[in-house]
Amino acid sequence: MEVKKQIYLSHLAYESFDKKFSRNYFSTFFIIKGFFLAICLSLFIYFEYFGLHVKILDTFFAVIGFYGLLVCDKKTFTWVGFFIGIFWFYWIGFGFGYYNLTYLIPLVVIGFGLIYGFFFWIVSKLSVTLEIRAMFLFGFVFFSPFGFNWFKPELIFINSYFSTDIYLYGLFLLALIISVRLKNWWKLIGVLLLIILTFFNKPIQTDLPQLDIAIPITNLDQAIKWKKEYRNEIVENNFSLIKKAIKEKKDLIILHESAFPVYLNLEPNILDRLKKLSYSIVIVTGGLHVKKNLVYNSSYMFQNGEFEIADKVVLVPFGEKIPLPKWARDIINNIFFDGADDYESAKNVTDFKIKNYSFRNAICYEATTDTIYKNNPKYMVAMSNNAWFSPSIEPTLQRLLLKLYARKYNTIIYHSANAGISDIITPY
Numbered sequence: 001m002e003v004k005k006q007i008y009l010s011h012l013a014y015e016s017f018d019k020k021f022s023r024n025y026f027s028t029f030f031i032i033k034g035f036f037l038a039i040c041l042s043l044f045i046y047f048e049y050f051g052l053h054v055k056i057l058d059t060f061f062a063v064i065g066f067y068g069l070l071v072c073d074k075k076t077f078t079w080v081g082f083f084i085g086i087f088w089f090y091w092i093g094f095g096f097g098y099y100n101l102t103y104l105i106p107l108v109v110i111g112f113g114l115i116y117g118f119f120f121w122i123v124s125k126l127s128v129t130l131e132i133r134a135m136f137l138f139g140f141v142f143f144s145p146f147g148f149n150w151f152k153p154e155l156i157f158i159n160s161y162f163s164t165d166i167y168l169y170g171l172f173l174l175a176l177i178i179s180v181r182l183k184n185w186w187k188l189i190g191v192l193l194l195i196i197l198t199f200f201n202k203p204i205q206t207d208l209p210q211l212d213i214a215i216p217i218t219n220l221d222q223a224i225k226w227k228k229e230y231r232n233e234i235v236e237n238n239f240s241l242i243k244k245a246i247k248e249k250k251d252l253i254i255l256h257e258s259a260f261p262v263y264l265n266l267e268p269n270i271l272d273r274l275k276k277l278s279y280s281i282v283i284v285t286g287g288l289h290v291k292k293n294l295v296y297n298s299s300y301m302f303q304n305g306e307f308e309i310a311d312k313v314v315l316v317p318f319g320e321k322i323p324l325p326k327w328a329r330d331i332i333n334n335i336f337f338d339g340a341d342d343y344e345s346a347k348n349v350t351d352f353k354i355k356n357y358s359f360r361n362a363i364c365y366e367a368t369t370d371t372i373y374k375n376n377p378k379y380m381v382a383m384s385n386n387a388w389f390s391p392s393i394e395p396t397l398q399r400l401l402l403k404l405y406a407r408k409y410n411t412i413i414y415h416s417a418n419a420g421i422s423d424i425i426t427p428y
């Protein structure tokens with residue numbers, strides 16, 4: 001009888017917890033509110049994706065989204081994090097399809113929702129006042145779980161009337177706090193401060209280098225990029241692009257990340273051809289680099305018959321490097337990546353001297369990190385391979401982040417991207 005009684009009491013306790021938890025977090029009311037606020041804080045990406053550039057809309061939804069984040073209940077706040085994780089990062093799982101792990105894609109999508117939902121849930125529990133919650137929202141600027149830093153709240157202002165400067169973002173949150181805390185007509189002080197902040201979003205004057213630069217648009221399918229039977233075709237296509245740029249009298253051509261899908265420093269024939277062509281045009285291209293049995297994701301710069309190699313400094317978390325202890329890293333690499341080792345990284349950034357101009361080198365993800373902008377480079381050559389995640393919003397989100405860093409460091413970025421957005425990104 002005693003055992004049955006304990007089982008019965010345990011069952012009642014479970015039912016009570018289950019009903020309370022479901023009522024608190026799985027109420028349709030909280031889910032819908034969280035969904036709506038997450039949409040407000042994500043629409044700027046999708047507006048950009050569909051080419052809808054209306055500053056007043058970006059500004060309106062940014063204000064609504066952040067105001068809602070500050071004043072919403074804890075349950076809604078958690079759901080906002082869950083949906084932001086999905087709306088911003090659903091595309092991350094697409095890369096698993098190229099490892100014959102397509103079944104993991106929906107799990108990764110939900111996983112990112114759960115990860116950001118969990119972080120928002122922690123913030124909701126620690127935010128005992130409106131002011132503390134605002135401090136956490138400001139702290140998200142510096143938040144990089146496992147070294148991944150693509151959730152930047154200030155990015156939401158990138159196409160709005162507000163500045164992306166982090167200190168002005170702090171003042172923006174302060175203006176919202178004033179609007180909530182003060183009574184009656186005093187609330188207008190917060191509104192006035194918001195209006196004043198729009199005057200700080202001023203264009204920065206930038207000077208382009210006196211170079212005619214070719215940035216080819218390519219759309220090479222990731223499914224064939226590394227297959228040996230396509231290697232010669234891919235290599236010859238790269239040479240065709242270079243020769244076309246020479247014919248057009250370009251000074252510099254920038255090819256995308258791993259444009260040459262080989263260990264380029266071990267390919268003397270390709271190197272010789274590139275060195276010969278470099279008397280007519282400066283060539284910057286991506287390719288792998290092997291040194292002391294270690295593999296690097298690298299950029300190669302060919303000029304006047306010589307070449308330099310710049311190895312990637314900041315590796316993609318869980319893409320090029322598993323940011324976990326060695327035992328866990330080995331397990332993940334064996335299960336998901338056929339036992340492949342992580343890439344190696346360089347210790348220092350590299351600047352290429354091209355026709356009397358200094359260009360900071362950046363490869364894909366690292367162009368969206370503060371590390372690569374050390375000493376505020378004036379110009380940057382950046383290369384990406386977005387075919388891992390195409391079609392999706394990933395190239396759009398990357399371009400918005402590049403705009404953010406271009407403004408932050410007053411850097412002009414020449415970005416060459418396969419299956420992405422190749423263009424020149426200026427601070428404004």
